Amino acid sequence: MHDLRVIGVIGAGVMGRGLAQDLAQHGYAVLLTDRSDEILEEAKRAVRHSLRAQMLQQGGGKREGSDAIMARIATSTQLEVLSDADFVIENVTEKWEIKKTIYPVIDRVCPERTVFAANTSAISITRLASLTKRPERVLGMHFMNPVPMKKTVEMIRGYHTAEQTIATAKQLLQGFGKEAVVVADAPGFVSNRVLMLTINEAAFLVQDRVAAPEDVDKIFRECFGHTMGPLATADLIGLDTILYSIEVLYDSFNDDKYRPCPLLKKMVDAGLHGRKNGKGFFNY
Template sequence: MTIELVGVIGAGVMGCGVAQNLAQAGLKVILVDISEAQLQHAQQTIVRSLRLARMLQKTAFSGTVNDCMERISLTTEYEALQQVEFLIENITEKWEMKKSIYPEIDRICPASCVFAVNTSAISITRLASLTNRADRVIGTHFMNPVPLKQTVEVIRGYHTSEETLQITQELLQSLGKKWVVVQDMPGFVSNRVLMLTINEAIFLLQDQVASPEDIDRIFKECFGHPMGPLETADLIGLDTILYSIEVLYEAYNDSKYRPCPLLKKMVDAGLYGRKNGRGFYTYTAN
C-alpha cells in the first residue's frame, strides 16, 4: 500500500517534526491543531528547521523549502481529514485530552485509515477501544527531533493486525526510518527506563548532590551519552516528562514512578525547557 496523504494531529514540537519529516519524504500532509496561533507558530518552526537542515545538510530532501511547505496544509478542522490514508496523533500526553478525539476522527477518517498514536506512555489498546477499528490502531513513538532520529519505537496494541504493522513499517521506510516493534505496556521500553532516569536525576538536583551541568556531564563523559538526562528533559519538555511519569505511576501503582516534587514545582512555574526558553538550562531564541 502506497501512502500519499497523511494526517497529523497536534502542531507542537513532535507534530511539527513529524509533519516536516513526511513533507521532506514527498508526502502530502494535513496538519491539524485547535489553535490558529499554534499553526502559525508551527509553520514558522518548520520553515526554520528546513532552512537549517539544508544549510547544515543534516537531512536530505528533494526540491526547495517552499516545495516542502507546499505539501503541508494547516487547518483547525478535523473534517479536513476525510481523505487521509494514515493518521499520526501527537497531542499532549494526557488521557483526558487524547480520549476525546478518537471517536471524532474514527467518524471522519476512511475506514481503511491507520491511526498511529505518537505517545511515550499511554496504552495503545486503551485508545484503540475508543474506535471501531482497533485492528488499525498502532503506536509510533517518534524521538525528538523527529527528522534527525533514525529509529522509531513501534507498539502493537492487543488488536493491532499484521496488515497495520506492515503498512506502518512501509511508511517509516519511506521516511528513511528504522523501527523496533514492542508490546503494549505503559511506557513501552524507552520511557519505562528513560523517565525513571530523568526523574531520579531531578531528585539528585533537588537533594543538592550535584549541579545540572555535572549530572549531565557524568552521563556524557562516563557513559558516552550524547545528552545528559536533564538536557534530555529540557528537549522533551518538562510538562511532557511530568505527564508521562504520572501515567506510569497511575498504570503500575509503583512508588518508583512517583514524580519528583522539584519537577512538579518547575512545571507549575512554567519552566518547560527548550520549548519556552527555560528549564534546567536557559535557552536563547533562534
C-alpha cells in the first residue's frame, strides 16, 4: 500500500476540475495546475458552484462543508509544485504536441515513487511513458464526465506498466469511490474506439440530412435505452475533444472508417464546442 495523500491534477478544464472536486471531497489534498491564473480561477468558481448545487440536491448542507473542501485544492501555474505529489493525473488537451511537453518536466520534478496517470481517450500510454525515465510507473486512467458521478474508470496498461503501478492506481480509485476495468494499450482503448466511431457516424447522419440531431439521439435513448444519445454525449465531452480523438484514431489505424466527418470539423472551426461554450449539436 502506498501513502497517497497529495494528488497532482494537471489541466483545469472540465475533466481536471471534476477530478479536483471529487478527490477533495474524499479528503485528498489536490494540487491543480494549468497555464494561467484565469483558467484556475474559473475552475475554482466552477467547483464551488458544483459543490453548492450538489449540497442543495442532497437536501441542504452547511456552507462550511463547501469551504473545507475548497481549502484542500491548491492551484498553481507552475508544474514545480508537483514535487509534493504522491500521484499525478494529467488531463491536458488531447493533442500529442501539447501532452509531450508535460512528461519530461514532471519526470524531473516529481519524486521517483510518484505514479503518472494520463487521462486520455486515445493517445498511446506507451508513447507517453517513453518521455519519462519511469515508464513502469506510467499508466492510463480514462475518467468519464462528469467525474464525481461516474464510478468506473477505464485503466490502461502500457507496455512497461508494472503490476505495482496498477495496484497503486486501483488503491487511489478505491479511495474516492471508484473501480477500474483494466485494458491493453491500443488506439482509443475500448470506450473511444467504439464511441468515437458512433459519434462520428451520427454526425454524418446529420450532415447527410438523414435525421435531425434530436431524432438521432431519440432513437438511441428510446429504442436502446441509452441515458444520452451520441450527439448529446459529444456535446458533453466537447466537440473539439471528439475531433482530436477521432483524428488520433484515423492516424493510428490508417483506416477510412475513422475519417472525421466534415460537419464535425466545420463545427469545431466555428467554435461550436458543445456544453462548455453553450452550443454544439444542441443549445445550452
